[in-house]
Amino acid sequence: MSDNTKVWEVFIQSKNGLAHKHVGNLHAPDKEMALQNARDLYTRRNEGSCIWVVKAEHIISSESEDGEAFFDPSNDKIYRHPTFYTLPKGSKYI
Amino acid sequence: MSLLNYTLRIADSSLILAQRISGWCSKGPTLEEDIALSNIALDLFGQANGFLEYASKLDGNKTPDQLAFNRNEREFFNLQITEQENGNFADTIVRQFFFSTYSFLFYTELSKSTDETLAALSVKSLKEVKYHLQHSKSWMLRLGDGTEESKQKTQDALQYFWQFTGELFEMDEVDIEMSKSGIGVGNSELKTNWDKMVNEVINQSTLERPVDAYMQTGSKKGLHTECLGHLLSEMQYLPRAYPNAKW
Numbered sequence: 001m002s003d004n005t006k007v008w009e010v011f012i013q014s015k016n017g018l019a020h021k022h023v024g025n026l027h028a029p030d031k032e033m034a035l036q037n038a039r040d041l042y043t044r045r046n047e048g049s050c051i052w053v054v055k056a057e058h059i060i061s062s063e064s065e066d067g068e069a070f071f072d073p074s075n076d077k078i079y080r081h082p083t084f085y086t087l088p089k090g091s092k093y094i
Numbered sequence: 095m096s097l098l099n100y101t102l103r104i105a106d107s108s109l110i111l112a113q114r115i116s117g118w119c120s121k122g123p124t125l126e127e128d129i130a131l132s133n134i135a136l137d138l139f140g141q142a143n144g145f146l147e148y149a150s151k152l153d154g155n156k157t158p159d160q161l162a163f164n165r166n167e168r169e170f171f172n173l174q175i176t177e178q179e180n181g182n183f184a185d186t187i188v189r190q191f192f193f194s195t196y197s198f199l200f201y202t203e204l205s206k207s208t209d210e211t212l213a214a215l216s217v218k219s220l221k222e223v224k225y226h227l228q229h230s231k232s233w234m235l236r237l238g239d240g241t242e243e244s245k246q247k248t249q250d251a252l253q254y255f256w257q258f259t260g261e262l263f264e265m266d267e268v269d270i271e272m273s274k275s276g277i278g279v280g281n282s283e284l285k286t287n288w289d290k291m292v293n294e295v296i297n298q299s300t301l302e303r304p305v306d307a308y309m310q311t312g313s314k315k316g317l318h319t320e321c322l323g324h325l326l327s328e329m330q331y332l333p334r335a336y337p338n339a340k341w
Contacts, residue, residue, distance in 0.1 A: 005124075026126050032232055037126040039225075040133050 006055055008034040010042055013050040020052050028053075096268045098152040099171070100278055101212070102161070103314065104204075105145030106172035108219075109162060110322070111193060112138035113329045117180050127183075130229060134190070137222040144215045163333040167323050168316040175258035177322040181251065184237050184244065188251035191230035195291050196262045197223045199284045208276040231295055238299025245301070252296070253304050260309025262288070268314070 005027045011020035023042050028034035034053040043051065062070055074080065115135040122128025146158035153161070175193055180186045201223055205216035237244040263285045265273070272278025296303050312318065332339065 027124060028126065029236065033236070036229060036232060037130065040130040041126060044129075044133065 005029050006034075006057070008038070008053045009056050009059060010038045011052040011054070012038075012042055012048040013052075014048055016049055020050065023047075025056060096271050097209070097277065098149055099268050100272045101145055101149045101152060103171040103173075105142050105149055105161075106170050107176045107193075108138045108145065109142035110170065110172040110325065111176035112136075112142055113325055114176065114178075114180060115186070115190075118186065123183050131186070134226050134229065137226065141215070141219045141222065144218065148211050148215065159333070163330045167318055167326060170318065170322065170326070171313055171316060172318075172322075173258070173261050174310050174313050174319055175255060175261065177318060177325055178255065178258065179321055181254075182247055184247035185251045185254070187230050187233040187237060188248060188255050190226060191234050191295070192255055192259055192262075192292070194223055194227040194230050195288055196284065198227050199287050199291075200279055200281070203279040203284070207278070212277065234295050234299050234301075238296075238301040248299070249301055252301060256304040256306075257308060257310050261311055261313060264311060264314065266314045 006029070007025050008028055009025045010023050012023050013020045026034065026037045026041055028037050031053065035051060038051045038053050042048070112135045115131055115138065118128065118131040119135070120128065122131055142162070143158065146161050149161055150156055150158045156164070173193075175189060178185075178189060198220070201216040201220040205213050205220060207213040207216065234248070237248040239245070263281050265281050269278060269281060273280040293303060310319070
């Protein structure tokens with residue numbers, strides 16, 4: 001395909017109301033073709049009710065070398081998890 | 095008898111085009127397009143299966159598989175455009191665009207058929223055909239309004255496939271009988287809308303509509319171009335060489 005082909009990231013919503021989930025990527029020259037390709041590549045087995053495509057270059061990712069600064073500080077703050085509550089007896093879905 | 099013949103015509107066009115397009119499988123210009131074309135082929139095989147099952151019921155003798163694999167060239171009634179070779183990518187897209195535009199109009203009408211089975215099969219096929227049309231239309235625009243080379247190849251394809259578009263709107267005694275009884279479609283009435291839809295895309299793609307000249311004909315009588323025999327020999331080889339083979 002021509003040089004103006006770009007990589008697009010694909011997000012599929014499996015059911016109305018649920019969050020769109022990243023499923024993979026594809027090549028396409030523009031947004032209409034990206035959407036069509038996504039439909040062909042990622043919804044062949046009834047996976048979805050809605051598709052998002054986003055140009056990969058528009059996704060800002062954290063860098064792995066920033067990992068320490070980004071994620072380590074939350075390691076020792078166990079009070080951010082609700083682990084100190086006593087659950088009432090008989091409550092199954094908490 | 096007319097209904098059987100009418101149903102077979104629809105089944106055969108889907109079956110033969112499906113077999114043709116499946117030739118792109120693993121040879122598509124990109125991975126994405128390879129899968130898109132294979133999907134279209136699978137949709138068409140599915141449609142063919144539905145119509146062949148109905149034909150088999152009407153026939154009362156042959157199974158759908160026997161209808162697909164044990165008939166000879168002259169017993170197939172697919173439109174000649176469907177048996178034409180894949181050519182280059184522009185050829186495949188133009189063939190698909192012409193046929194899908196026709197199918198869209200045809201199934202829209204046939205879904206109102208007084209024959210419940212034909213109507214139900216049409217409603218199901220129509221959903222798929224809408225996507226095939228969108229897919230081929232997108233490519234028409236991009237190829238026609240693309241590079242000089244893609245434009246030239248698409249224009250050449252328009253020129254070549256044009257001669258097979260006359261057949262889409264032909265009506266013989268079977269069509270007339272089916273149309274009059276409310277079962278079938280008045281194909282000649284589809285032409286105005288087909289022209290309108292095709293012209294619009296041709297204009298938008300900055301291509302030129304070919305001038306009407308000699309039109310190929312004959313598939314309703316089982317007459318075909320030489321492409322069909324080669325296609326059938328491949329498609330039918332296994333069930334003919336090993337009858338009733340199972341795996």
